[in-house]
């Protein structure tokens with residue numbers, strides 16, 4: 001698989017999804033201005049450049065915002081995580097009660113398959 005995000009290659013969403021299925025997290029990175037972002041796009045939203053590559057982030061981040069969603073089956077958490085590399089992504093925090101998720105909480109990413117591979121986060125120190 002190529003990690004080159006040229007327009008004639010696989011689309012950036014596909015690159016991200018294929019890597020995730022392989023157990024790797026990829027974060028889109030702008031070679032022109034250094035911005036990282038998620039979800040992947042064809043051009044950098046910060047500077048408009050199409051010169052985009054990929055980095056493998058640390059998986060560390062902090063909770064940027066959090067909401068508890070209550071349903072008949074129980075409550076779950078929806079959070080925006082700001083990765084250490086700067087990108088923000090919508091996910092959820094597992095491993096603690098949904099209402100205990102707080103802004104600024106240090107979290108780390110893992111990949112779950114349910115049934116599509118995607119990223120969830122857990123508080124740092126809960127597992128390793």
Ligand SMILES: [Zn+2]
Pocket residue numbers: 030031032033034035044045046047048049
């Ligand atoms: Zn840029």
